[in-house]
Amino acid sequence: MSKVFYATTPIYYVNADPHIGHAYTTIIGDCLARWHRLDGYDTHYLTGTDEHGEKIFQAAQAAGVAPQAFVDQISARFERAWEALGISHDDFIRTTQERHTRVVRQVLQTVHERGDIYYDEYEGLYCVGCERFLTDKELVEGKCPTHQTTPEARREGNYFFRMEKYRAWLTEHIQTHPEFIQPEGYRNEILSMLRESIGDLSISRPRSRVPWGIHLPWDESHVTYVWFDALLNYVSALGFPAGERFTKYWPHTWHLIGKDILKTHAVFWPTMLQAAGIPLYQRLLVGGYLLGPDGRKMSKSLGNVVDPFALSQKYGRDALRYFLLRELPYGQDGAVGEKGLVERYNADLANDLGNLLSRVRALLLRHCKGVIPQPAPGEAEAATSTAGQALLAKLRPLVHNLRLYAAIEEVLQFVRSLNRYFNDQAPWKLAKDPAQQERLGTVLYQVVEGLRIASILLEPAIPDKARQLRQSLGLGDYTLGQAAEWGLAPAGTPIPAEAPILFPKFEAEAPAEAPAEAPPAAPAVPVKAPITIDEFGKVDLRVALVVAAAKVPKADKLLKLTLDMGGQERTVVSGIAQWYKPEDLPGRKVVVVANLQPVKLRGILSEGMILAAVDDQGNLTLVGLDQDLASGAEVR
Ligand code: MSP
Numbered sequence: 237m238s239k240v241f242y243a244t245t246p247i248y249y250v251n252a253d254p255h256i257g258h259a260y261t262t263i264i265g266d267c268l269a270r271w272h273r274l275d276g277y278d279t280h281y282l283t284g285t286d287e288h289g290e291k292i293f294q295a296a297q298a299a300g301v302a303p304q305a306f307v308d309q310i311s312a313r314f315e316r317a318w319e320a321l322g323i324s325h326d327d328f329i330r331t332t333q334e335r336h337t338r339v340v341r342q343v344l345q346t347v348h349e350r351g352d353i354y355y356d357e358y359e360g361l362y363c364v365g366c367e368r369f370l371t372d373k374e375l376v377e378g379k380c381p382t383h384q385t386t387p388e389a390r391r392e393g394n395y396f397f398r399m400e401k402y403r404a405w406l407t408e409h410i411q412t413h414p415e416f417i418q419p420e421g422y423r424n425e426i427l428s429m430l431r432e433s434i435g436d437l438s439i440s441r442p443r444s445r446v447p448w449g450i451h452l453p454w455d456e457s458h459v460t461y462v463w464f465d466a467l468l469n470y471v472s473a474l475g476f477p478a479g480e481r482f483t484k485y486w487p488h489t490w491h492l493i494g495k496d497i498l499k500t501h502a503v504f505w506p507t508m509l510q511a512a513g514i515p516l517y518q519r520l521l522v523g524g525y526l527l528g529p530d531g532r533k534m535s536k537s538l539g540n541v542v543d544p545f546a547l548s549q550k551y552g553r554d555a556l557r558y559f560l561l562r563e564l565p566y567g568q569d570g571a572v573g574e575k576g577l578v579e580r581y582n583a584d585l586a587n588d589l590g591n592l593l594s595r596v597r598a599l600l601l602r603h604c605k606g607v608i609p610q611p612a613p614g615e616a617e618a619a620t621s622t623a624g625q626a627l628l629a630k631l632r633p634l635v636h637n638l639r640l641y642a643a644i645e646e647v648l649q650f651v652r653s654l655n656r657y658f659n660d661q662a663p664w665k666l667a668k669d670p671a672q673q674e675r676l677g678t679v680l681y682q683v684v685e686g687l688r689i690a691s692i693l694l695e696p697a698i699p700d701k702a703r704q705l706r707q708s709l710g711l712g713d714y715t716l717g718q719a720a721e722w723g724l725a726p727a728g729t730p731i732p733a734e735a736p737i738l739f740p741k742f743e744a745e746a747p748a749e750a751p752a753e754a755p756p757a758a759p760a761v762p763v764k765a766p767i768t769i770d771e772f773g774k775v776d777l778r779v780a781l782v783v784a785a786a787k788v789p790k791a792d793k794l795l796k797l798t799l800d801m802g803g804q805e806r807t808v809v810s811g812i813a814q815w816y817k818p819e820d821l822p823g824r825k826v827v828v829v830a831n832l833q834p835v836k837l838r839g840i841l842s843e844g845m846i847l848a849a850v851d852d853q854g855n856l857t858l859v860g861l862d863q864d865l866a867s868g869a870e871v872r
Contacts, residue, residue, distance in 0.1 A: 241272040241279045242485035246493050247286040247329060247469050250310035251295035254317040256534070256572070257494065259544040260526055263557050264566060264640065265492045266323045270696035271635055273324075275716040280485045282473050283318065284329035285311040289367050289462030290441070293448040303448045307332060320545060322553050322699055329473040331465055339472035340465050341453045343512045344439075348454060352398045352511045358438055361387035367462045368500070369438060382496050395440040395458060402507040403434055409506065415519050417502050418638070419567040422495065422522040426502040434503060439464040467505045471514065489517035498522055521638055523566050529573025542572055551742065554698035555581050561697050562645070566638045578742050585701075588651045589690070590739035591833075592658060593705055596683045598776065598831065599676075600731055603667040608684055608710065609677030610727040623650060624689040625720040631693060640697070647693045654686040665770065684709055684725050692719040701738060708735035734804045740834040740841050776831035777847070777871035779861065780806070785818040788838050796840055797821065799828060802868020809842035815856045827859045827871050 245265045248258050262283055269281035286292075287307040296306035311330055318325060329336060347353055360369040365383035369390075379386055407430045410416055410423060417423040440458035441449065449459030470489065474482035493501050506516050527533055528540025535541065548556045559577040562584070564570035600606060627650055634643040658679075666676040688706060692714050695702035706712065710729040718724055780799040788794035793811045795818055808828065827847040834843045847859040 238488075239272075239275070239277040240484060240488045241269070241277040242474075242489045243268050243272075243279075243281050244470050244489065244491050245283040246497060247284040247331065247466055248314055249289075249291060250285045250287050250307045250314070251291050253310065254314050254545075256542050256544040257526055258314075259317070259321060259556075260560050260564075261492055261494060261523060262318060262323055263321065263560055264523065264638075266321075266325070267557070267561055267640060267696045268490070268492075268635070268638075269326075270324060270699060271716070274692070274695060278484070280327070280474075280481065281325045282327050282329060282470070283314075283323070283325045284327075284469060284473070285314055285331070286462070286466045286469075287311065287330055287332045288449045288460075288465050290364050290446050290448075291367055291462075293446060294364070296448075304332065317545065320553065321548060321557065324699075327473050329469045331469060335475075336469060336472040337450045339476055340450050340460055340468050342477075343468055343508075343514075344460065344464070345453045346513065347397065347508070347511045350511065350513075352401070353395050353439065354398070355393065355395050357391065358394050358396070359389070359391040360438075362390045363387040366496075371435075392442060392445070394438040394442075394461075395452065395455070396436040397439045397464070397508070397511065399437040399504070399507045400433055400435055402510055403430055405510065406430060406503065406506055409516065410502075416516075417520045417522065419522065421567070422498055422502070422520075425498065429499070429503065437461075437464070437504060437507075463500050463504055464508065467500065467508060470517070476514070487515065487518065490519045490521055491517055492521050492523065494523050494525065496525075521566070524564070524569040526564070527569055527571040529571055529575065531571045540573075542574070547574060547577060551577060551581060552701075554701040555585065555739070558585060558644070558698050561640050563641065565641055581739065582741055584648050585698075585739040586741040586833075588648060588655060589687075589694075589705070590737065592651065592655050592683070593687060593708065593738055594831070595658065596680060596687070597708060597731060597735065599663055599667065599680060600684075601733065603663075603676060604680060606731055606733060608725055608727050608729045608731065609680055611678040611681040611723075612674050621722045623653075623686070624722060627689070627693060628716070628720045644694070644697055647690055650686070651690050654683055654690075657686075658683050664773065668770070681725070681727065685722060688714070688725050689719045692716060704736070705738055708732060708738070737834055737843070740836075740843070743836050774831075775829060778802070778828055778830040779865050779867055779869040779871060780826055780828045780846075781867045782821045782824045782826060785816075785821040787813060787818055788840065791838050794838065795821070797846065799826070799844070799846075800867050801828065801830065802866060804868070806843045807841060808844045808846055809837040809840050810846050812846075812848060812856065812858070816858070824858070825861050825864065825867070827861075 243265045245262050248254065265281060265283070269279050273279045292307060293303055296303040299306055315328055362369050363380040363383060363385065365385060366380060370380060370387050407427065410427055417426055439461045440452055441461060443457050443459050446459055449462065450465055452458045452460060470491065471482060471486065474485055476482045491501060501520055509516055525533065528538065528542065530540050532538055532540060544556060555577065559580050560572065562580060563572060563576065600608070627646060630646055631643045661679040663676050663679045666672040666679065687709065688711055691702040691705045703713070708731065710731040711725055714724065778801055780801045782797055783800050784798040786796050788796050788809060793813050795810050795813045795816065797808045797810055799806045799808055829845045829847070832845050834841055848856050849859060850856045
């Protein structure tokens with residue numbers, strides 16, 4: 237089977253800025269494109285903007301800007317948005333580009349010459365939001381169900397495409413190609429629509445009313461109907477009809493769309509292709525709606541709109557991508573909100589994945605001279621040796637069927653099993669026993685391998701973080717197939733001495749008052765329950781130099797300290813403002829708990845805690861050094 241893959245998103249209307257619905261569909265497509273590239277497919281991923289039509293023309297008029305200037309401006313915002321979310325599209329088509337308008341005129345000419353276009357007077361109900369005439373059956377209480385608006389009654393002379401003529405043929409095609417429209421519910425919806433007349437499709441607008449569009453080749457007094465124009469982007473972008481890209485990619489097309497544009501893609505588009513003598517696309521994959529955190533449709537008036545770009549800035553783009561991909565089964569409606577994102581992020585990414593990475597790195601640095609150790613020869617451990625192969629075999633059909641949330645969950649279950657293995661084997665105990673050094677190497681190697689495998693399988697969802705994970709283990713890039721091979725992390729590879737925390741933990745709600753850094757109010761006695769030396773050994777205490785200190789706005793007790801911990805800079809928020817002035821601190825050496833889970837305090841990420849002694853009167857003094865030692869020195 238040829239390994240070629242072509243995925244498309246809808247091209248987005250430029251009457252409004254990009255929002256989370258657009259981001260969702262585009263991230264799904266991006267994940268699929270990255271998956272296939274990683275799997276060695278010759279991949280082409282297309283997105284773009286839909287720039288003609290009445291809706292855009294009206295929006296430009298309302299903004300008091302010439303249509304071309306208006307669409308240029310908003311289209312550029314979509315391009316920037318996709319850059320911000322790490323979208324790896326290979327092409328960005330705009331329907332005002334000459335490479336597109338040329339193809340639209342050519343296809344119209346062909347269909348016209350074949351006798352499938354005629355002129356007629358038409359009367360119907362038009363929804364400008366949908367940019368199409370609605371049938372009586374589609375209306376709900378006289379309104380468009382998608383836009384909640386009453387369509388306008390229109391009567392005008394239009395050119396028509398003989399769509400009805402292709403109804404029986406289309407029905408047959410859908411019936412004999414179960415993968416053509418998915419999920420099945422949408423396929424059934426279209427089959428039931430096709431049981432009755434679909435009518436012919438009005439494909440032009442008089443230029444006198446809508447001057448913004450592609451002129452018909454045989455009648456310059458009409459412009460092309462926006463959907464007939466827009467749908468052709470999927471082939472014009474490939475250089476139809478002669479382009480090499482068209483020949484290569486078109487037979488492998490997966491169209492991703494939202495359910496709001498099902499009819500145009502499942503009925504208009506295949507009949508247009510058939511009339512123009514172009515083979516059909518392979519699959520249409522229909523997604524549901526994103527709903528607000530309250531489970532209601534997002535709308536500005538309900539105040540439940542979620543801004544993807546704000547979330548991406550706050551939590552990182554991979555966190556947003558992960559959340560949208562993991563949270564919702566494709567095809568179904570689902571609620572999304574910041575709280576859900578933070579919960580999912582903390583549980584899966586910060587705890588299960590990031591924390592395991594930090595723990596294994598700390599042991600490698602301390603006990604294995606900072607290199608990936610050699611596992612004992614021939615020792616096949618259950619944790620990873622065949623797991624990669626089994627996982628990949630499970631993931632392939634899940635991804636093919638767009639069950640991306642289930643695929644991600646499989647990988648996370650694997651990561652959880654690695655955590656259990658790590659805890660059961662307790663490598664920090666093995667490290668203390670000179671007779672167990674080989675065993676220690678084997679255990680740590682297993683976990684490194686497991687993390688390598690998980691990072692490859694998660695890379696299509698979280699591309700930046702997957703690479704960062706591997707880099708912090710001294711590893712580079714791999715193909716998807718190499719997730720199934722055990723033992724590809726080369727023993728002896730040095731790991732970097734410093735690595736940023738992969739997923740700093742976030743708090744769901746900003747705390748009213750910062751609890752973590754406030755000095756303990758309890759008296760020094762009675763002493764807490766005893767701990768073992770091993771338990772104490774888990775606390776990584778280091779000497780650090782205060783390089784800067786500042787008050788935290790609107791927080792009386794808090795200071796923000798910038799620490800140098802031996803070449804690595806850290807920020808720590810500390811509850812010492814009542815005892816120390818910011819200007820007195822720079823230049824002092826302090827002792828910091830270096831492996832404390834980072835936490836956000838007053839919007840600042842605090843990456844540790846500095847030690848202070850406090851008496852029962854509440855007097856506080858920082859723990860310091862008797863003699864000067866270099867920053868980064870261990871305290872034990
Ligand atoms: N321009 C047409 C598509 C032409 S394709 C040849 C269009 N554009 S749109 O800007 O309105 O975007 C529609 C697409 O955005 C939907 O099909 C869907 O993919 C995505 N979404 C917009 N709002 C959405 C949600 N609330 N939830 C999920 N996706 C939605 O229609």
